[in-house]
Amino acid sequence: MSALPFTPAESARIRADFAILTRTVRGGRPLVYLDSGATSHKPRQVLDAERHFYEHLNAAVHRGSHLLSEEGTDAYEAARHTVAQFIGSRDEEIVFTRNATEAINLVAYAFSNGAAGGGGGAGERFRLGPGDEVLITEMEHHANLVPWQEVCRRTGATLRWVPVTAEGRLDLTHLDELLTERTKVFAFTHASNVLGTVNPVRDLADRAHAVGALVVLDACQSVPHLPVDVTELGVDLLAFSGHKMLGPLGVGVLWGRSEILDEMPVFLTGGSMIETVTMQESTYAPVPQKFEAGVPVAAQAVGLAAACDYLTALGMDRVHAHELMLVRRLLDGLATRPWIRVIGPTDLHDRGSVVAFVADGVHPHDVGQVLDDQGIAVRVGHHCAWPLHRALGVTATTRASFAAYNTAAEVDVLLAALDSVPAVFGLEVAS
Amino acid sequence: MDLYQQLILDHAKERHGSGLREPFEAQVHHVNPTCGDEVTLRVHVADGVVQDVSYDAQGCSISVASTSVLHDEVTGYPVEQALQTYEAMRAMLTSRGRDSGDEEVIGDGVAFSGVAKYPARVKCALLGWSAFADALVHAGVDITPPAVAVTTPVGVSAVGSLHPTDDKDPS
Numbered sequence: 182m183s184a185l186p187f188t189p190a191e192s193a194r195i196r197a198d199f200a201i202l203t204r205t206v207r208g209g210r211p212l213v214y215l216d217s218g219a220t221s222h223k224p225r226q227v228l229d230a231e232r233h234f235y236e237h238l239n240a241a242v243h244r245g246s247h248l249l250s251e252e253g254t255d256a257y258e259a260a261r262h263t264v265a266q267f268i269g270s271r272d273e274e275i276v277f278t279r280n281a282t283e284a285i286n287l288v289a290y291a292f293s294n295g296a297a298g299g300g301g302g303a304g305e306r307f308r309l310g311p312g313d314e315v316l317i318t319e320m321e322h323h324a325n326l327v328p329w330q331e332v333c334r335r336t337g338a339t340l341r342w343v344p345v346t347a348e349g350r351l352d353l354t355h356l357d358e359l360l361t362e363r364t365k366v367f368a369f370t371h372a373s374n375v376l377g378t379v380n381p382v383r384d385l386a387d388r389a390h391a392v393g394a395l396v397v398l399d400a401c402q403s404v405p406h407l408p409v410d411v412t413e414l415g416v417d418l419l420a421f422s423g424h425k426m427l428g429p430l431g432v433g434v435l436w437g438r439s440e441i442l443d444e445m446p447v448f449l450t451g452g453s454m455i456e457t458v459t460m461q462e463s464t465y466a467p468v469p470q471k472f473e474a475g476v477p478v479a480a481q482a483v484g485l486a487a488a489c490d491y492l493t494a495l496g497m498d499r500v501h502a503h504e505l506m507l508v509r510r511l512l513d514g515l516a517t518r519p520w521i522r523v524i525g526p527t528d529l530h531d532r533g534s535v536v537a538f539v540a541d542g543v544h545p546h547d548v549g550q551v552l553d554d555q556g557i558a559v560r561v562g563h564h565c566a567w568p569l570h571r572a573l574g575v576t577a578t579t580r581a582s583f584a585a586y587n588t589a590a591e592v593d594v595l596l597a598a599l600d601s602v603p604a605v606f607g608l609e610v611a612s
Numbered sequence: 613m614d615l616y617q618q619l620i621l622d623h624a625k626e627r628h629g630s631g632l633r634e635p636f637e638a639q640v641h642h643v644n645p646t647c648g649d650e651v652t653l654r655v656h657v658a659d660g661v662v663q664d665v666s667y668d669a670q671g672c673s674i675s676v677a678s679t680s681v682l683h684d685e686v687t688g689y690p691v692e693q694a695l696q697t698y699e700a701m702r703a704m705l706t707s708r709g710r711d712s713g714d715e716e717v718i719g720d721g722v723a724f725s726g727v728a729k730y731p732a733r734v735k736c737a738l739l740g741w742s743a744f745a746d747a748l749v750h751a752g753v754d755i756t757p758p759a760v761a762v763t764t765p766v767g768v769s770a771v772g773s774l775h776p777t778d779d780k781d782p783s
Contacts, residue, residue: 545647577647
């Protein structure tokens with residue numbers, strides 16, 4: 182816990198790498214971007230890496246034998262190595278996808294395809310059917326919820342879920358009844374994109390493994406914000422997106438333990454992912470290629486690797502410490518405003534860098550509009566976690582989310598702007 | 613902010629015609645998938661006249677106030693005229709600010725002209741109105757605009773959609 186937030190001088194240097202932070206919005210106001218949980222901005226180093234790929238190495242990688250193809254393939258595989266190092270994995274355990282949603286669907290469809298006798302793997306554990314159960318949680322993003330609903334519909338398996346407490350933590354009271362021999366998969370989020378809650382992954386993974394379930398982790402809100410080592414987490418499969426971690430749009434990652442990926446049936450099929458093809462049937466390439474059908478998103482992967490390098494240079498422990506400092510400042514400020522209620526844990530214990538809240542008498546959409554008018558970008562709505570909002574008895578929330586480039590001054594701008602909200606709607610608040 | 617006209621704030625606070633009433637010929641439920649706002653809306657049509665629009669709305673000030681204005685601007689009017697009001701409101705809201713609205717046609721609806729400049733909020737303002745048009749269809753009313761009307765076929769096809777929006781659900 183010795184890592185410190187960035188100093189003002191360090192913050193200024195970081196911000197100088199993000200050109201978009203210098204633009205103005207809504208009548209010349211400086212941009213205060215507090216929506217990195219939706220998508221982060223990209224530093225010059227990431228854009229340069231993509232541009233360099235297109236200007237010097239561009240080729241359809243893993244096919245062809247000309248020089249560009251060789252060098253492009255080398256750059257793509259080097260990117261895989263960098264991403265692997267970033268999360269403590271082996272290279273062949275990294276599958277590049279288009280985003281985290283596709284990564285989770287890849288796993289979900291593997292179960293569907295396994296149930297239908299799909300090829301590319303022989304794993305009995307990927308055969309889902311009636312009597313089997315898929316366990317998720319009530320705090321999942323739709324991306325880790327809807328694919329499992331669909332799998333259950335296709336295979337006849339039953340979907341169950343762990344509820345959340347009023348404070349916004351997982352209610353594990355009845356986990357033993359939910360996580361049983363019938364459970365084939367336990368899919369849950371590492372850090373909630375609404376509540377900021379960081380779940381006890383290792384403990385949950387161990388309990389899932391004790392009943393023979395596979396563990397799938399949505400790491401979209403953890404890998405960009407805190408040090409993540411897949412070997413320490415103890416999960417089987419893990420998904421995250423590039424664009425939320427200073428990387429480009431259009432690239433995501435599925436990490437899986439080698440023996441799991443080996444057994445897993447294929448999802449998207451076509452070029453690149455085959456070993457042999459006849460008119461009757463095909464055999465498939467070893468992992469990770471068997472999950473990378475089509476021309477790979479090489480430039481985006483290279484950009485993502487540059488983002489990993491950038492974050493590594495900052496130090497993920499310091500990124501985490503910096504973001505938690507901002508969360509602390511915001512939570513403390515909100516606590517002095519009794520007309521605002523935080524949705525999610527208000528202590529920093531096991532907490533990520535998003536803060537969701539509701540204001541008395543003002544709909545979150547209206548809160549967001551007033552903030553936007555003052556140049557502050559926050560997310561409003563249900564943040565693709567509609568069931569979670571229903572469970573907590575709110576239609577929608579306003580959410581501020583942080584990245585390494587945010588500053589304490591920006592938190593103060595947000596708090597001051599919030600104070601202007603009630604008056605716009607003719608409300609008076611007790612100060 | 614010119615978006616939040618006093619009239620909008622007043623309608624959001626005091627919702628005209630709020631509550632579900634009988635009799636009615638059709639009831640619909642529309643949602644805004646981006647934010648979870650929802651409206652349950654009933655229409656009562658008799659003798660070619662919109663006799664009542666009753667609703668239960670949950671949402672932001674823009675969507676709730678717009679539904680309140682809808683109640684005022686269509687209740688008691690011939691169906692044909694109510695549909696013209698709907699089309700004029702829709703045209704203004706989707707104009708990106710080029711159409712500032714005709715007070716003669718949409719009455720208090722002109723207070724929402726500022727919404728058109730905020731594309732993310734257009735569907736908020738349209739929620740109740742789209743529900744109204746859909747409810748008329750369910751009530752057996754032909755809402756196809758006459759050939760002479762200055763509307764595009766796009767508007768017609770959007771009517772009746774459960775998600776009355778041209779945008780994709782961003783979630």
